[in-house]
Amino acid sequence: MIQLPKDFVLGAATAAYQTEGATKIDGKGRVLWDDFLEKQGRFSADPACDFYNQYPVDFKNCRDFGITSLRVSIAWSRIFPTGYGEVEPRGVAFYHRLFKEMRCNGIEPYVTLHHFDTPETLFSEGDWLNKEMVAHFVDFAAFCFEEYQEEVYHWITINEPTTLAKQQRITGTFPPGEKYQFNHCFQQQHYLNLAHARVVNQFREMNIPGEIGVVHAIQTVYPNSDKESDRLAAQRQDVLENKFLLDGTLKGSYDPELLEVVEAILKDNHQDMIRVTQEELDELAKAAEKVDFVGVNYYYSKFVESYDGPSEFIHNGTGTKGSSTRKLAGVGQEVLREELRTTDWDWPIYPQGLGDTLRRIHAEYSNVEKIYITENGLGKKEAPDENGEILDLERIDYIESHLEEVAKVISEGVPVKGYFVWSFQDMFSWTNGYNKRYGLFYVDFETQERRPKKSACWYKELIANKKK
Ligand code: BGP
Numbered sequence: 001m002i003q004l005p006k007d008f009v010l011g012a013a014t015a016a017y018q019t020e021g022a023t024k025i026d027g028k029g030r031v032l033w034d035d036f037l038e039k040q041g042r043f044s045a046d047p048a049c050d051f052y053n054q055y056p057v058d059f060k061n062c063r064d065f066g067i068t069s070l071r072v073s074i075a076w077s078r079i080f081p082t083g084y085g086e087v088e089p090r091g092v093a094f095y096h097r098l099f100k101e102m103r104c105n106g107i108e109p110y111v112t113l114h115h116f117d118t119p120e121t122l123f124s125e126g127d128w129l130n131k132e133m134v135a136h137f138v139d140f141a142a143f144c145f146e147e148y149q150e151e152v153y154h155w156i157t158i159n160e161p162t163t164l165a166k167q168q169r170i171t172g173t174f175p176p177g178e179k180y181q182f183n184h185c186f187q188q189q190h191y192l193n194l195a196h197a198r199v200v201n202q203f204r205e206m207n208i209p210g211e212i213g214v215v216h217a218i219q220t221v222y223p224n225s226d227k228e229s230d231r232l233a234a235q236r237q238d239v240l241e242n243k244f245l246l247d248g249t250l251k252g253s254y255d256p257e258l259l260e261v262v263e264a265i266l267k268d269n270h271q272d273m274i275r276v277t278q279e280e281l282d283e284l285a286k287a288a289e290k291v292d293f294v295g296v297n298y299y300y301s302k303f304v305e306s307y308d309g310p311s312e313f314i315h316n317g318t319g320t321k322g323s324s325t326r327k328l329a330g331v332g333q334e335v336l337r338e339e340l341r342t343t344d345w346d347w348p349i350y351p352q353g354l355g356d357t358l359r360r361i362h363a364e365y366s367n368v369e370k371i372y373i374t375e376n377g378l379g380k381k382e383a384p385d386e387n388g389e390i391l392d393l394e395r396i397d398y399i400e401s402h403l404e405e406v407a408k409v410i411s412e413g414v415p416v417k418g419y420f421v422w423s424f425q426d427m428f429s430w431t432n433g434y435n436k437r438y439g440l441f442y443v444d445f446e447t448q449e450r451r452p453k454k455s456a457c458w459y460k461e462l463i464a465n466k467k468k
Contacts, residue, residue, distance in 0.1 A: 001461075001462065001465050002400065002403045002404055002407050002462070003407055004403070004406070004407055004410070004466050005410065006466065007417075008410075008416075008417065008418060008419070008466060009069045009372070009417060009418030009419070009420075010067070010069070010418070010419055010459070010462065010463050010466065011067055011068070011069030011070055011071065011108075011110070011418060011419070011420040011421070012062070012067050012069075012070055012071070012420055012421045012422075012423065012424035012440060012459075013070070013071035013110075013374060013375050013420040013421065013422045013423055013424065014051070014070065014071060014072050014073075014423055014424050014425070014427065015071075015072075015073045015112065015115040015116070015117075015159065015427075016051075016072070016073040016074065016075040016078075016115060016117060017031065017033065017045055017048075017073075017075060017115065017116065017117040017428075018045070018048060018115075018423075018427040018428045018429070018430070019048050019049050019051035019425070019427045019428070020048060020050075020051045020052040020075065021045065021046050021047035021048040021049070021050045021051065021052055021053075022046070022047070022050070022052035022053070023044075023045055023046050024046075025052065026078070026088070026090035026091060026094065027078075027081055027088040027090050027091060028075065028077055028078045028081065028088070028091060029077035029078075029080070029081025029082055029083070029088075029119050029120065029121070030077065030119070030120040031075075031076075031077050031117045031118060031119055031120055031123070032117070032118050032119075032120055032123035032127070032175045032176075033045060033116075033117065033175060033430075034120065035120065035175070036174075036175035036176075036177070042433055043428070043433035043434060045428050047445070047448070048427055048428040049425050049426060049427045049428075049443045049445070049448065050448045051425075051427075052094070054448055054450075055098055055101060056101055057450060058424065058425055058441075058450070059101050059102055059104075059105040059107055060105065061425075061441055061450060061452070061456075062105060062107055062424065063105040063106055063107065065440070065452065065456050065457075065459065065460040065463075066459075066460045066463040066464055067107070067424070067459070067460075067463065068106055068107055068108060069107065069108045069110060069418065069420070070102065070107050070108070070109060070110065070420075070424060071109075071110045071111075071112065071156075071374060071375075071420050072098070072102075072109055072110070072111060072112070073111065073112035073113070073114075073115035073117075073156075073159070074095055074111060074112070074113060074144055074148075075091070075117055076113070076114065076117060076118070076119055076137075076140050077091075077117065077119040077120070078090075078091030078094060078095075079091045079092055079095075079140065079143065079144070080119065080136075080140055080143075081119070082119060082121040082122075083118070083119035083121050083122040083133075083136050083140070084122075084136040084139060084140070087143070092147060095148065096148070096151070099148060099151035099152060100151070103151065108153070108154070109151070109152055109153075109154065110154040110156065110372075110374075110420070111144075111148070111152045111154065111155055111156065112156040112158075112159050112215065113137075113140070113141050113144060113155065113156065113157055113158070113199065114137065114157070114158045114159060114195075115159040116159065116160075116163075116164060116174070116430065118133075122136060123175070123176075127168070127176075127188075128164070128165070128168075128188045128191050128192055128195070129184060129187060129188055129191065131191060131194075133191070133195075134191055134194055134195045134198060137195050137198075137199065138195070138198045138199055138202050141157070141199040141202060141203070142202050142206065145202075145203060145206055145208045146206070146208075149208050149209065149210070152210065153209065153210040153211065154210060154211055155203065155210060155211070155212045155213075156212075156213060156214065156215050156295060156374070157195070157196040157199045157200065157212065157213070157214050158192060158195065158196050158214055158215070159215045159297075160215060160216065160217040160297060161189060161192035161193070161196070161214075161216070161245050161249075162189070162216065162217050162241050162242065162245050163217050164188070164192065165185045165186075165188040165189045165192065166185055166240070166241065167431075168184075168185075168188070169181045169182075169184040169185040169188060170182065170185050170311075170313070170328070171313045171315060172313070172315075173315045173317070173430075173431045174430065174431070179311070179313070180269065180311040180313075180328075180329065181271075182240075182265055182266055182269045182271050182330070183266055183269075183271040183272055183273075183274060185240070186240075186244065186262055186265075186266070186274045187274045187275065189244050189245055189248070190244075190248065190274055190275075190276055190280070192245070193244075193245060193248030193249055193284055194280050194283060194284065196214045196248075196249050196287065197248075197249070197252070197283045197284045197286070197287035197288075198283060198287070199212075200212055200287040200290055200291055201283065201286055201287050201290070204290050211292035211293060211370075212290075212291065212292055212293075213291055213292050213293035213294055213295055213370075213372075214249050214291065214294060214295065215294075215295035215296075215297060215374045215375075216242070216245055216246060216249070216294060216295065216296060216297065217297040217298075217299075217375075218241075218242055218246075218296050218297070218298055218357045219241055219242070219298075219299070219300060219301060219302050219353075220298075220301040220302070220350075220353035220354070220356050220357045220360075221234050221237045221238040221241065221242065221301070221302045221304055222234060222301060222302070222303050222304070222353075223303075223304060223305075224303040224304060224305045224335045224337075225305070227306070229306035230304065230305050230306055230332075232306065233304045233305060233306040233307065233331065233332025233333075234304045234332065235261060236261055236264070236265055236330070236331045236332060237302060237304045237328075237331050237332050237334075239258060239261040239262060239265070240265065240328075240331055241302075243258060244258065244262065246361070246364075246365065248284055249284075249287075249288065249291065249294070250288055250291065250294060250361075250365040250367070250368055251288055251365060251367075252281075252284040252285035252286070252287060252288025252289070253281060253284065253285060253288075254276070254281075262274070264330070265330045265331060266330075267330075268329060268330030269311075269329055269330045288367070289367070291368070292369070292370060293368070293369070293370035293371065293372055293417070294361065294365070294368050294370075294371055294372075295371075295372045295373075295374030295375075296354075296357060296358065296361070296371060296372070296373050296374060297373075297374055297375035297376070297422070298353065298354045298357060298373065298375070298376050298402070299347055299375075299376065299377075300343075300347040300348050300349065300350060300353065301348060301350040301352075301353030301356075302334050302348075303334065303335045303336075303337055303348075304331075304332040304333065304334055304335070305332055305333050305335050306332055306333075307327050307328070307329075307331070307332050307333035309327065309329065310329050311327060311328050311329040312325055312327045313325065313326055313327065313328065314326075315431060316345050316346050317431045317432050318432070318435075319344035319345055319379075319381055319432065319435060319436060320344070321342065321344050321346065322346065323346070324345075324346040336348060343378065343379060343380070344379075344380070344381065345379060345432070345436065347379075349378075349398065351401040351402045351404065351405045352405065354373070354376070354402050354405045354406070355405035355406075355408055355409050358371060358405075358406070358409045358414050358416060359409055359412070359414060361414075362409075362413070362414040362415070368415075369415055370415055370417050371414065371415055371416045371417065372416070372417055372418040372419070372420065373402075373406060373416065373418065373419040373420065374420050375420060375422035375423075376399070376402050376419065376420075376421065376422060377395070377398070377399065377421050377422035377423060377438045378392075378394060378395045378398040378399070378438065379429065379432070379436040379437065379438050380392065380394065380395065380436070380437055380438075381435050381436070381437070382426075382437045382442065382453075384442065384451070388451070389454070390442045390451070390453040390454060391453075391454045392453045392454050392455045393454065395453070395455045396454065396455050396458045399421060399455065399458075399459070403419060403462075406419060421440060421459065422438050423438040423439050423440075424439060424440060424441065425439040425440070425441040425442075425443050425450060426438065426439035426441065426442055426443040426445075427439065427443070439453065440452065440453060440455050440456035440459055441453065441456055
């Protein structure tokens with residue numbers, strides 16, 4: 001068994017839109033996904049795993065399996081159906097009930113304020129490309145801090161700014177489905193950095209007890225060879241996916257070399273440089289000193305080669321191995337290495353990438369005193385076997401090998417304080433629907449029955465051992 005410190009948090013993660021269902025219930029406002037998914041016609045977020053009604057069952061399972069920390073998110077449009085203005089009391093009451101139930105089961109909530117579910121009104125007014133949205137987000141966050149301060153201690157500003165910006169503006173897989181708009185992507189990343197910073201500054205000004213941080217998806221980027229051209233491609237990919245956001249939120253600045261890379265990517269795509277003001281930079285710098293932790297969501301690493309052609313991105317959203325293409329003009333192309341196993345969604349399994357990312361954060365952002373792995377897990381097509389069991393040995397292997405990396409970097413002095421499996425139960429996946437399951441608990445989406453997978457039992461034992 002893996003050796004982890006006694007006070008190491010072993011939890012699990014969820015998100016509102018992927019679990020709650022009830023998208024039209026109790027005055028909830030529409031979000032950017034509702035229309036997008038309706039038009040796509042493949043699947044919807046109703047009923048997901050009906051967490052809106054089933055949360056007492058889930059929390060009981062959580063308690064019974066020794067999980068005492070759980071990531072959940074607050075759906076902005078349950079509180080402010082149009083993103084700002086009038087408050088919906090039924091939404092406010094729902095989260096009070098939810099947090100109370102968590103507490104009754106001895107579960108510590110880690111609460112995300114924005115997990116990909118922008119209210120539709122704000123989305124149609126320009127979303128994160130409209131600076132006004134930043135102000136509305138701060139108001140929503142301040143409302144939550146005030147309202148839930150006695151129930152919540154751990155706050156996360158934004159989940160995965162990189163995924164949002166890239167998938168909304170470059171790969172076209174998130175609404176509005178724009179493709180190859182690198183300028184929009186970087187501008188949005190900057191406004192997401194700003195939104196995070198302002199919420200942190202607001203939290204400190206309100207003097208709310210607790211800790212606050214941001215969650216970044218990090219896909220560790222490696223050049224596929226020693227060639228200088230591959231090294232440059234990897235550097236560009238890293239700036240696009242990781243560094244611009246890491247620097248903006250953890251250093252609170254963009255140094256000239258970083259901006260040069262951004263400019264080079266934009267130039268190669270014949271797009272204008274982004275706008276950043278000194279006043280905004282001052283806000284980033286102020287917040288960077290006050291961030292309590294950074295969350296790292298890690299699923300896979302990227303091996304990148306130089307590429308001179310036009311952008312061509314084909315998303316594997318069905319779990320058909322080998323169906324993806326990932327080439328970006330002015331950046332590079334991702335290569336699948338034969339020696340690495342991949343998931344059915346073409347995600348290479350590479351635990352060392354997690355270790356390297358954790359070391360990098362510790363080395364480059366020495367002000368960061370605490371790191372949580374806020375998501376890590378394996379997506380699979382699954383069904384119960386003839387005995388009704390789900391023997392997800394591959395998932396156990398995945399989690400174990402990643403936790404071994406975590407234990408290794410802790411022994412080297414990297415301050416990793418917790419790990420949250422994605423996900424607690426099976427749920428809706430944004431671009432894949434319901435056939436990509438991550439849960440420790442299997443959910444029958446017809447009946448909403450839950451049953452523990454083998455991984456849930458394994459995780460329970462791991463938690464119990466840690467406490468010995
Ligand atoms: C992260 C998100 C989660 C979750 C996970 C798995 O990017 O924060 O919300 O969905 O990835 O991704 P997917 O469902 O696309 O496999």
